[in-house]
Every structure is written in structure tokens, then in C-alpha cells.
Amino acid sequence: MAASCSVKVLFEQEGVFRHPSSDEDGIEHDLLISGSLRIVDKDAEIIVEYRPLEDTVDPSNMLCAGKDSSSVMEWDQCSGERSHQLLETQQSYETEWDMVNAVSFKKKTCTNGDSSLNHSHERSRWALAFSVSELRSITVKEEGWTFLTFRLRETSSSLPALHFHQGGSTDFLDNLRRFALLSESPDDDTCLLVSSPNKALSQSFENLLDDNNFGLVQQKFRKDPYVTTLGGFSKVTNYIYDAFRGTEEQHQRPPEEVADVLGEVIPGLEINQQEEPGFEVITRIDLGTRPQVTRREPLSAEDWSKHQDPEGRMTNITHLKQVIFKGGLCHAVRKEAWKFLLGYFPWESTLEERKSLQRAKTDEYFRMKLQWKSVSEEQERRNSKLRDYRSLIEKDVNRTDRTNRFYEGIDNPGLVLLHDILMTYCMYDFDLGYVQGMSDLLSPILYVMENEVDAFWCFVSFMEQMHHNFEEQMQGMKTQLIQLSTLLRLLDLAFWNYLESQDSGYLYFCFRWLLIRFKRELSFQDVLRLWEVMWTGLPCQNFHLLVCCAILDSEKQKIMEENYGFNEILKHINELSMKLDIEEILQKAEGICLQIKSCKDLPQSISAILGFDTEVSGSAPTDYESAPALRPPPRADACSNGHLRETSSHNSCKVAFIS
Amino acid sequence: MTSKSALLKVILLGDGGVGKSSLMNRYVTNKFDSHLFHTIGVEFLNKELEVDGHHVTLQIWDTAGQERFRSLRTPFYRGSDCCLLTFSVDDGQSFHNLSNWKKEFTYYADVKDPDNFPFVVLGNKLDVPERQVSGEDARQWCRENGGHPYFETSAKDATNVASAFEEAVRRILALDDRADHLIHTNTVDLQRKTPPDPSCC
Ligand SMILES: Nc1nc2c(ncn2[C@@H]2O[C@H](COP(=O)(O)OP(=O)(O)OP(=O)(O)O)[C@@H](O)[C@H]2O)c(=O)[nH]1
Numbered sequence: 001m002a003a004s005c006s007v008k009v010l011f012e013q014e015g016v017f018r019h020p021s022s023d024e025d026g027i028e029h030d031l032l033i034s035g036s037l038r039i040v041d042k043d044a045e046i047i048v049e050y051r052p053l054e055d056t057v058d059p060s061n062m063l064c065a066g067k068d069s070s071s072v073m074e075w076d077q078c079s080g081e082r083s084h085q086l087l088e089t090q091q092s093y094e095t096e097w098d099m100v101n102a103v104s105f106k107k108k109t110c111t112n113g114d115s116s117l118n119h120s121h122e123r124s125r126w127a128l129a130f131s132v133s134e135l136r137s138i139t140v141k142e143e144g145w146t147f148l149t150f151r152l153r154e155t156s157s158s159l160p161a162l163h164f165h166q167g168g169s170t171d172f173l174d175n176l177r178r179f180a181l182l183s184e185s186p187d188d189d190t191c192l193l194v195s196s197p198n199k200a201l202s203q204s205f206e207n208l209l210d211d212n213n214f215g216l217v218q219q220k221f222r223k224d225p226y227v228t229t230l231g232g233f234s235k236v237t238n239y240i241y242d243a244f245r246g247t248e249e250q251h252q253r254p255p256e257e258v259a260d261v262l263g264e265v266i267p268g269l270e271i272n273q274q275e276e277p278g279f280e281v282i283t284r285i286d287l288g289t290r291p292q293v294t295r296r297e298p299l300s301a302e303d304w305s306k307h308q309d310p311e312g313r314m315t316n317i318t319h320l321k322q323v324i325f326k327g328g329l330c331h332a333v334r335k336e337a338w339k340f341l342l343g344y345f346p347w348e349s350t351l352e353e354r355k356s357l358q359r360a361k362t363d364e365y366f367r368m369k370l371q372w373k374s375v376s377e378e379q380e381r382r383n384s385k386l387r388d389y390r391s392l393i394e395k396d397v398n399r400t401d402r403t404n405r406f407y408e409g410i411d412n413p414g415l416v417l418l419h420d421i422l423m424t425y426c427m428y429d430f431d432l433g434y435v436q437g438m439s440d441l442l443s444p445i446l447y448v449m450e451n452e453v454d455a456f457w458c459f460v461s462f463m464e465q466m467h468h469n470f471e472e473q474m475q476g477m478k479t480q481l482i483q484l485s486t487l488l489r490l491l492d493l494a495f496w497n498y499l500e501s502q503d504s505g506y507l508y509f510c511f512r513w514l515l516i517r518f519k520r521e522l523s524f525q526d527v528l529r530l531w532e533v534m535w536t537g538l539p540c541q542n543f544h545l546l547v548c549c550a551i552l553d554s555e556k557q558k559i560m561e562e563n564y565g566f567n568e569i570l571k572h573i574n575e576l577s578m579k580l581d582i583e584e585i586l587q588k589a590e591g592i593c594l595q596i597k598s599c600k601d602l603p604q605s606i607s608a609i610l611g612f613d614t615e616v617s618g619s620a621p622t623d624y625e626s627a628p629a630l631r632p633p634p635r636a637d638a639c640s641n642g643h644l645r646e647t648s649s650h651n652s653c654k655v656a657f658i659s
Numbered sequence: 660m661t662s663k664s665a666l667l668k669v670i671l672l673g674d675g676g677v678g679k680s681s682l683m684n685r686y687v688t689n690k691f692d693s694h695l696f697h698t699i700g701v702e703f704l705n706k707e708l709e710v711d712g713h714h715v716t717l718q719i720w721d722t723a724g725q726e727r728f729r730s731l732r733t734p735f736y737r738g739s740d741c742c743l744l745t746f747s748v749d750d751g752q753s754f755h756n757l758s759n760w761k762k763e764f765t766y767y768a769d770v771k772d773p774d775n776f777p778f779v780v781l782g783n784k785l786d787v788p789e790r791q792v793s794g795e796d797a798r799q800w801c802r803e804n805g806g807h808p809y810f811e812t813s814a815k816d817a818t819n820v821a822s823a824f825e826e827a828v829r830r831i832l833a834l835d836d837r838a839d840h841l842i843h844t845n846t847v848d849l850q851r852k853t854p855p856d857p858s859c860c
């Protein structure tokens with residue numbers, strides 16, 4: 001088994017010392033052991049190991065983690081009774097862990113007591129190694145340098161202190177935070193309490209959707225009623241589908257066990273059902289409280305023109321975007337500002353440049369318009385694609401925002417423009433052509449622009465963002481549904497589990513929201529507001545997904561309390577249309593963004609969705625009101641960073657894990 | 660089963676713009692709104708009714724007709740008790756597409772016995788004077804494709820809409836009677852809604 005373990009060094013700090021004289025009696029004074037401290041990933045288990053520079057092998061003093069993931073610490077000094085007792089506990093946990101291992105990582109079963117470290121060369125008298133999951137607390141103290149004292153769960157005494165003579169303790173703790181939650185102890189500010197330290201948790205969370213071998217996914221898809229339709233689904237889903245059809249060995253697990261496993265691998269799950277002996281129910285919170293944010297007034301025409309230099313270049317764009325994000329635009333500003341927000345006009349362009357741009361774009365537009373205008377009936381008869389596009393557009397134009405004054409009545413010029421722009425767009429992008437939903441995206445733009453050419457080019461820009469929603473395989477929709485589900489799991493796993501239990505985990509009911517960016521959910525004026533806010537690109541990438549989360553956050557209580565099933569959830573969500581309050585939603589969505597952003601132990605998948613990983617300082621809004629209080633100032637030894645706020649927010653969840 | 664109200668799921672399928680949503684709204688709310696949006700996603704409405712002494716709740720599902728949205732709508736086909744294949748009499752193409760719709764439904768709805776599954780065919784927009792599909796052509800198609808009942812409807816002026824939905828209910832109940840009969844003769848516990856066979860597709 002040992003040979004098959006993959007070992008990856010995740011962090012290494014040299015110049016870490018042990019001072020044996022102070023921890024052990026009978027050791028020569030002044031003896032300093034220099035070595036390196038590492039965090040390693042041994043077959044998906046995170047181990048902290050300290051190795052002295054010279055390896056003097058002395059197995060008698062080896063401190064080692066017990067079985068792979070269980071929490072048995074074997075001290076050679078232990079009394080016989082204690083070892084016996086530990087062994088018992090170990091056995092009682094074993095089945096659970098084997099299950100987790102088998103299901104989540106297909107790990108080869110580890111034989112009982114076969115320490116993953118016993119085989120290694122590091123049996124040095126001064127070596128230390130323990131699994132992060134063993135860790136109970138870390139004491140951080142200063143003595144001209146920082147030294148850390150580790151305390152493990154199964155023992156009352158602490159491990160020998162490690163002295164960071166060459167610095168690096170903060171780095172070490174930061175790295176540890178990737179695998180464990182460290183929170184300041186309420187009664188000792190030098191002490192960091194460690195909870196739920198299991199790399200498996202965050203990793204399998206990240207892998208949930210793309211790990212072929214991920215047993216859970218197989219389980220979850222097996223009970224899904226739509227499995228047979230997955231053939232038409234995304235690559236990702238097909239991947240899962242393949243996984244589902246994969247190995248037989250994991251197919252017999254009863255659902256209750258799967259639920260248990262879920263609790264193990266997905267952070268934030270509430271498991272306190274049976275209060276099994278041996279389960280320590282701990283509070284594991286991934287996110288702190290959600291900050292309250294306020295919205296502001298829309299940007300006035302006067303303020304807009306203040307951001308323009310004499311040549312017409314927009315200035316202080318970062319600030320401008322923030323103001324727009326916080327309050328939107330006055331209607332009078334929209335006609336001009338949207339062209340910038342959508343990227344039709346470059347922010348740095350002068351008035352002159354924009355005029356010539358518009359002239360060129362007008363020519364280009366009418367050339368394309370002429371293309372379909374000049375197609376004869378004969379030609380069209382032989383061009384089935386064009387015929388289909390035209391017929392769909394005609395049908396849909398008659399069914400788009402017909403109660404809006406711009407499109408109401410028969411022979412309203414707005415209808416003709418809507419039709420002509422959509423037809424011209426087919427010429428612009430013939431492969432995509434016209435897909436239902438596009439008329440909804442165009443209608444507000446045309447309404448604001450009141451100009452065929454400008455509306456067309458703004459629509460082209462908007463479609464660049466939305467194109468993937470409408471493509472043949474609807475890949476964009478599938479990706480977004482998966483991303484949304486990832487976010488929901490982080491924000492409220494209990495709710496997500498509820499949806500899952502109602503076969504609604506795929507969030508089909510959000511389809512319309514995503515396809516046309518809430519166009520049908522909000523009043524026309526609110527759509528204008530939401531879109532201009534989204535087009536600022538603030539406060540994070542994929543903000544619209546957080547808008548979804550915000551709406552669902554307000555509905556989840558009702559959905560769960562009323563015990564809505566698959567149909568009722570769909571109906572309930574459909575019927576929210578026109579009943580939503582845009583300012584309230586934006587406020588909540590921004591709060592969620594800040595809440596997630598301030599969480600340090602964010603799974604990589606989440607950072608990737610929201611673009612936190614790609615954000616370089618500077619591209620992120622620097623003076624954006626990310627309330628300094630929300631981001632604790634980094635302290636020298638980083639022990640103040642309380643990511644675990646005991647039962648603080650309504651988002652707090654509990655998870656049981658084996659200790 | 661005759662005593663308590665059964666929930667029957669029917670689904671409206673057909674090309675975009677043939678009037679599926681209008682038919683559903685006409686039947687459930689008795690209104691016709693020519694400014695209705697085209698459908699994005701999936702919607703359903705419930706309607707309670709009594710047919711031949713049977714109280715039933717009809718759950719009518721409506722989806723978007725465009726080809727592109729197939730992967731969205733097909734998951735909702737499962738569990739349907741009847742499929743209403745819809746075209747519009749002023750749109751020849753929508754009539755030609757009926758067989759595709761039938762195929763798509765049969766495939767994704769996991770119908771165990773397609774020959775006996777109740778389909779009802781609706782030729783909508785009867786009120787429009789410029790017809791492209793004759794009643795005779797439509798009836799012939801229905802005969803040749805499994806003897807489906809055919810209704811010419813108008814969601815706009817409410818012609819035949821209720822009769823079409825009621826016929827759907829009758830067809831479903833007729834199937835049930837046969838199932839009940841089977842239970843008596845073979846003492847096989849045939850549930851009306853047996854879980855779909857996982858080996859399919
Ligand atoms: N004259 C007439 N027009 C109708 C009738 N039924 C629907 N319409 C019109 O036909 C157009 C399409 O109707 P919808 O009910 O939206 O069509 P649909 O089948 O739901 O279309 P999708 O949602 O795009 O799949 C609308 O403009 C309706 O007003 C009818 O019986 N007579």
C-alpha cells in the first residue's frame with residue numbers, strides 16, 4: 001500500500017528548529033535541531049512533517065500519525081492501557097473511513113495500523129509527523145522569532161515546539177489554512193483552534209464535478225430520474241455520466257451511507273442526525289457573516305459629464321464603474337453610457353473618434369442589412385436556414401414586450417426595428433442565426449438606444465457575452481448551471497441538499513434566469529438597472545450567478561418549509577417573475593460576494609468561478625467599498641484571523657467529522 | 660382510483676409559435692392574450708376537471724418549441740400520461756414536424772408501449788383563414804400514425820380547446836381501465852406509475 005501512496009510536497013520551510021532542552025529532560029543544554037517543516041499530500045491525506053537535517057534513525061522516538069486518516073496517535077511512551085483504548089477507537093472509526101476513502105478517492109484500502117509513515121526513512125529521533133486531521137490547536141508565540149506548538153486531538157500533552165528562526169511561520173499557517181480552519185481560541189489569543197482539517201473535504205468538493213472516479217457523483221446520478229437523457233448534455237455531464245456507468249464496486253452503497261459520505265466530503269453539511277458515538281459534531285463554517293451593504297443613487301447626467309475630458313474621453317473610469325455598480329444610471333445617461341459599458345465605444349476614445357467609428361459602423365450595418373433585404377423569394381425558398389430564422393424572428397417579435405409602449409400595438413415602428421436588427425444579426429453571425437431569447441436581449445437595448453445602428457452594435461457586444469448561452473449544444477447554459485450549483489453548495493449546503501433530494505439539484509428552474517439574464521423575471525425598468533450594473537464587471541466575475549444565489553436565498557426558507565417537490569419548486573420559481581425587488585436583490589448579491597471574498601479557505605473552484613484567482617491587484621476595484629473590517633488586516637503571525645465564527649451567521653452549518 | 664382525484668400529466672409539444680401556450684392558457688384561465696411572450700424554459704399549469712364521473716387534476720406542461728432547447732425540455736417528458744402533438748393549420752412546416760415531435764417524445768419519455776400510448780393531435784389556429792394544412796391531410800396522418808384522435812382548435816376563439824383536453828383525459832382513463840382489468844385477471848400488481856425502467860436508453 002505504502003508504495004502506491006503518492007506524495008506531494010505542498011509547502012516547505014527550512015530553518016525550523018527544535019529546542020530539545022526546553023521540551024525534554026535530560027538533554028544537553030543548547031542543543032538545537034535544525035530541520036525543515038513540510039506540508040505534504042500523502043495519498044490525499046495532508047501530513048505535517050518535520051525532518052531534522054541529519055537523519056539519525058531512532059524509531060523509538062518516532063511520533064507518527066496512526067492509520068491513514070483515523071485519529072490514532074501512537075506514542076511509544078503510551079501505557080499499554082492507553083494503546084489498547086486507542087486501538088478500539090480506531091476500529092470503530094475504521095469502517096467509516098474506509099467508506100470515505102473508497103467512495104471519494106478509490107483509495108486502496110489501508111490495512112489497519114499500517115502507518116503511512118512507518119515505512120519511511122524519517123524515523124529520526126527528532127522527526128515529527130502528524131496528519132492535519134489530528135491537529136487540535138496551534139499555539140503561536142513570539143520570542144524574537146515565532147514558535148509554534150502543536151496539540152493533537154487524542155493527547156493532552158503537546159508536541160515539541162517548532163521554532164521558526166528563519167521566519168516563515170505565517171506562510172506555514174497560511175498554507176495550513178488551505179486544509180484546515182484555524183480560528184482564534186476565545187480564551188487565548190495565542191491559540192488557534194483547528195477544525196475539520198481534512199484536505200479530502202475541499203478537494204473532493206472541487207472535484208465533485210470533474211473527477212471521473214468520484215464515487216459520490218456516481219451515486220448521485222444513479223438515483224436521478226434524468227439519467228437517460230444525459231446523452232444530450234454537456235461534456236462535463238457526459239463525463240459524469242460515464243463515471244456513473246463505470247465501476248460496479250461502489251454501486252451497492254445504501255443512500256444513508258451516501259448521505260454520511262456527503263457530509264464528509266462537502267464542507268458545511270449539517271449532520272447531527274444520529275449523534276453517533278464517536279462523532280464529534282463541530283461547528284464548521286466556511287463563510288463569515290454576510291456584510292450588509294447599501295445601494296446608492298443612480299449616476300446623474302451631470303456626474304456623467306464630469307467624467308469626460310474636453311475631448312470627450314471618459315476619465316476616472318474605475319470610479320465611474322463603481323458608481324454605476326452601486327446605483328446604476330439615470331435614464332437620461334443610459335443612451336450614451338451603455339455604449340461604453342457594452343464596449344461599443346472605447347472608454348478612452350475622443351468624441352471625434354467616436355463619430356468616425358459610428359460612421360463606419362453605420363456603413364457596415366447597412367451593408368449587412370442589404371444582404372437579407374435583397375434576398376429574393378426564390379433564393380429564400382432554397383435557403384432553409386434563412387427561412388427558418390425569418391419565420392422564428394417574425395413570430396417572436398410579435399411576442400416580445402408587447403405591453404411596452406415602444407413595442408405595443410400593431411405596426412409599431414419598434415417592432416420593425418426589432419425585426420430588422422435581428423435579421424441583420426443573422427447576417428452578422430449566420431452560424432448562430434436567431435435563437436429564441438435573443439429578442440428579449442435586444443428589446444431593452446433598442447428601447448434605450450432609440451436608434452437602429454447603435455442598438456445593433458450594442459446588441460452585438462452584449463451577444464459576445466451571451467453567445468455561449470445560445471450555441472448549438474447550449475454549453476454556456478450547462479456550465480452556468482454547474483457553476484451555480486457549486487456556489488449554492490458553498491453558500492447553503494442544506495438548501496442544496498434539499499434541492500437534490502427533490503431531484504432539482506440541476507437547477508433547471510434557473511434556466512430562464514440565466515438564458516436571458518433575468519429579462520423575464522423583472523419589470524422592464526428593473527432589467528435596465530440590473531443589466532447596467534452587471535456590465536460594469538463589478539464586483540466579481542459572474543456576478544449574475546450571485547444574483548441567482550441572492551434570489552434563491554430569499555426563497556429557500558419557503559421552499560423547504562413548505563416541503564416543495566420538483567414541480568412546486570419549478571412553479572414557485574417561475575411565479576417569482578415580476579415580483580422581485582431589484583435593489584434588494586443587488587444588495588444581497590453584493591453582500592454574498594463580499595462574504596465569499598473574505599473567506600480565505602475558499603475552494604479553488606469557487607475562486608475560479610468568481611475570478612478571485614485571476615484578480616491582480618489593480619484590476620480589482622481598489623477603492624471599492626470592501627469594508628476594511630471584512631478583511632482582517634494581516635497580522636504578523638496570522639493568528640488573529642478567525643475564519644471560524646462560531647454559529648455567527650445564518651449560513652453557519654455543522655458538520656460531523658471523525659476526530 | 661375512480662373515487663379520488665388522480666393527477667394526470669399531459670404535455671404540449673409542437674413547433675415554436677403554433678399556439679401551445681395559448682392553448683394552455685385558454686383552457687386553464689379561459690383567456691387569450693395575443694401579447695403573451697414566447698416560452699423560455701418550462702412551465703406548467705394545473706386544472707381540475709371531471710370527465711365521465713372521474714375527478715382528475717390535469718397538469719399541463721408547456722415548453723419552448725425551438726430545436727435548440729431540446730436538452731432542456733426532454734427531461735420533463737417523463738411521467739407524462741398523454742402527449743398533445745400540436746401544429747398550426749396555417750403553418751405547413753409545423754404539420755410536417757409532427758412525426759419528429761412524436762419521435763422525440765417517445766424516445767425521451769421512456770414510453771414502454773409506444774403503440775398504445777395516448778397521443779392527441781391538435782391543429783390550432785382554426786380561426787385563421789389562410790390554411791396550409793387541410794383537415795383531411797391531418798386526419799390521414801393521424802390514421803397512419805397510430806389512430807390518434809384529431810382536434811381542430813382555436814385558442815383565440817376557444818373552439819374545441821376543452822374537448823381536446825377532455826379527450827386526452829378519456830384516453831388516459833381508458834388505458835387505466837385496461838390496467839385495472841389486468842389486475843383482476845392476472846392479479847399482477849400493476850401500478851399506474853411504475854418507475855421507469857433504468858435499462859432504457
Ligand atoms: N389567430 C390565432 N392566433 C393564435 C392562436 N393561438 C395562438 N395564436 C398566436 O400565435 C402566436 C404563438 O402562440 P404561442 O401560444 O405563443 O405559441 P407557442 O406554441 O407557445 O410558441 P413557443 O412558446 O415559441 O413554443 C401568438 O402570437 C398567439 O397570439 C389561435 O388559435 N388563433
Ligand SMILES: [Mg+2]
Binds near residue numbers: 681721
Ligand atoms: Mg409557448
